[in-house]
Amino acid sequence: MTIKTKPQAAGQTSVKRGPLKTFLHWLPFYLMGLPGLIYLFINNYIPLAGLQIAFKNFSYSKGMWKSPWNNFKNFEFLFKSKDAFIMIRNTILYNVCWIILGMVLGVAAAILINEVIGKVKKKFYMTVILLPYLMSAVIIAYLVFAYLSPTSGLFTNMLKNLMGKAPDFYQETVWWPFILTFVNQWKGIGFGMILYLSSILGIDPSLYEAATLDGATRWQQHRKITIPLLKPTLIMLFILNLGQIFRSDFGLFYQVPMSQGALFPVTQTIDTYVYRALLKTNDVGMSSAASFIQSIVGFIFIVTANKIVSKVDKSSALF
Amino acid sequence: MLEKSRKGWNIAANIVMCVLSFLALAPFVLLIIASFTDETVAMTQGYSYFPAKFSLAAYDYIVAQWEMLGRGYLMTIIVTVIGTAVGLIMTALLGYMLSEPNLPGRRVLNFYVVFTMLFNGGLVPTYIMYVSTFHVKNTIFGLIVPNLLLSGFLVMLVRNYFENSIPRDLYESARIDGASEIKTFFHVALPLSTPILATVGLMMGIAYWNDWQNGLYYLSDKGKDLYTIQNILNNINENIAFLATNATTGVNLSDLPTATVRMAIAVVGVLPIMIVYPFFQKYFAKGITMGAVKG
Structure with a gap:
């Protein structure tokens, strides 16, 4: 090339x-x-x-080019298993929830930090709230484990003391949609806050001054000025994020639930499945089929999302 | 009246920000306190913000085991330094090339880079290629080369900076003075682009420091000597997970670091980032807002 x-x-x-x-x-x-x-x-x-x-x-012995074709066998096997439905459902549902939640919390945090008076304070909050974003998934797994470990976890022991018994978090699926959502937002809120703050700071200050002169309260100003002016950016980011809907944060789903098989129904995503099938169960066929679907469908999603975005606002699109 | 509403918002905002800051820091505080907790207290009462008894035993263990952990640390540093340095140079050079407006074939080359952001072969072909064609399994290249060395996204960030934030006249006048392209790049473009290079370098550095996936894919038990700190932590996690599912067989319980030692190793892993980060926070925040321009 x-x-x-x-x-x-x-x-x-x-x-x-x-x-x-x-x-x-x-x-x-x-x-x-x-x-x-x-x-x-x-x-x-x-x-x-x-x-x-x-x-x-x-x-592996025959290699990529010399291995024999078997047409759609890999896909047949994949879709006959329950795994295909579970991992695609999990990937999409978590993504959609987190995109929306991340936007709502990020914008709220951005508006609020913009209201803080004092540069030093602002900087302090930003620095601290962004910190979790810099942590590797392995470290985050340790942090979560410190709270939820069945033997020495802080929450587990607190619950034991209060109610006499505590759930075994790493064996019960009910908790994980909430735990993963919390961890994801905990990690990402600082990022969202800074991202949206930069858009808020780009709003013409004279709009707020005029509104203040007209007697609008701060709440009204945010409802009538900040949110409407952020809307195009938000819609743009929303579509671009939807383009990534077939990809998942491998680290979060792999590390934080500590690979517990009992939790797979709510923690398995396409990325964790591909990894496990490839390197843990040595099923290259199923793994490559899932990986292929992720690549192709992901590509279609991204291109479509970009097409839509570039129709509306050329400068926001990737290409 | 209006002043009052502004003050009300300020107070409310401060309260919410304090809560968020608390939530962000609390787990790290617990991690640190847990690492200083007496082992038997940790086993009987669990981790706590107010443990009944403190102890330095976990750190004594770390010092005693320094051969393994020190090697992990050294690997992390080597991988981070080499990866970031090589990656940053390659990114800057490629970004510079793409920023030259009259370069023949620029559109094609641009697309060549952008396409990598859109379409990804995925783990399976990438893994098989790196393992069977390039034989990176259980070598240091497996930690440095796959996926992390250069990303189309960062190339585009650098290209945009060269293109929009440095006046073209500066390049032209250097060339008229007879400077070669290499010279123009090193003496004009690079010195003027420290903000973007700091941002991109920081992002790469953190990505390498935090990386455990390359180790997970490309190091097997034979490559244990190459484990970075993150890989060591991951390995401990996997053994715990294995124990939980297969209680009777496999890993020996006594091989595993104790509850407090685990936390101490994690502290050793995050400490450098927590110390360095506040000084670079500015560049990091800048990187986020620049990324905002393009998805």
């Missing part, structure tokens, strides 16, 4: 210079970009050829 682009690029010569001279003139630029382009070729483009594995009876 990288080799191909060069003659192509040199082909579009300008009028003044000859092809060779043009090529030599731009050569330093191409050489500068080359390492990055090669990396993307390896890391992102070669695996695309590997998508065919989903239609093959893959074995």
Whole structure:
């Protein structure tokens, strides 16, 4: 790919210079970009050829190209199992809930931090509230474990002391939609707050001044100015996020529930399934089929979301 | 009247922000206190903000076991430094190339980079390629190269900065003075782009420091020597999970770090980030708002 682009690029010569001279003139630029382009070729483009594995009876000894085709067998097996429905349902439902909740909480937090008087205080709040965003999923799993561990968890013991018994959190599915939602929002609210705050700060201050002169309360100002002016940004981000609906935060779903099989009905997503099938149960066929669906459907979602966004506001779209 | 409403909002906002700050910090405080708790107290009463007895035993254990943890630390540092340095240079160079408006083939190359943000082969082909073609399993390359080294998104951030925030005249005048492209890049473009490079470098650095997925995919038991701190923590977690499901077989209970030692190792893992982060918070927040421009 990288080799191909060069003659192509040199082909579009300008009028003044000859092809060779043009090529030599731009050569330093191409050489500068080359390492990055090669990396993307390896890391992102070669695996695309590997998508065919989903239609093959893959074995490591025969490799990607020599493994025999088995058409749609992998997909048949995948959809005959209960896993397919569960993981797709979980991925989509969690995503939709979290996108909406994340927006509501993020905007609320952004409006509120904007109301705090005093630069130092603002900066302090921002720094602290963003902290969880920087933590790896492994660390977050330890934090959650400190509260919910069946033997030494803080909450487990508190409940034991108060009510005489406590649920075994890591074995009961009912709690996990709430736990995961809480952890996800806990981790992301600082990010959302800063993101939306930058949009709020972009609103023309004279609008608020005029409203104040007209006697509008702060509450009315937010309802009539802040929210309506944020709306286009929010809709845009909402659509762009919907484009990612087939992807899930592998770390959150894999680490935080500590891989407990009893919890899979509410914690298995496409990403965790693909990983487990590939490396834990060694079922390359099922894994590649699920991975293939995620790639293709994800691509369609992203492109569609971008098409919609670029129709409305070209500068907000990815391409 | 109006002044009053502003003050009311200020108080309400402060209260909510204090609650959020408390929620953000509380788990870390518990983690730290748990690591200083006496082992038997932790086992009988559980982790607590106010343990009956404090102890340094967990840290004594860490010091005694420093061979394993120190190696993990060293690996984390090596991987983070090499990955961030190489990745940042590649990102800056590629971003610079794409920012040149008259470059022939620029649109195609741009699309080449953007496409990687849209379409992803997924774990299975990527894993099989890295393992069977490039043989990265159980090598340090498995920790550094896959997925983290360069992202199309960050390339685009850098490209936009070169394109929009540095006046083109500066490049032109350097070239007229006879500076080569490489020189122009190092002497004009780079010094003027420290804010974006700091932001991107910080994001990459944190991604490497926190990474455990590459270790999960590309290190097996044979590669234990290459474990980073995150991989060690993950490994402890997996053993606990394994014990919980297969109580009778497999992992020996005495091989596992005790309840307080686990927390102490986690503290050792997060401490550097918590110490460094406040100084870089500015760049990090900037990165978020810049990302906001593009999805």
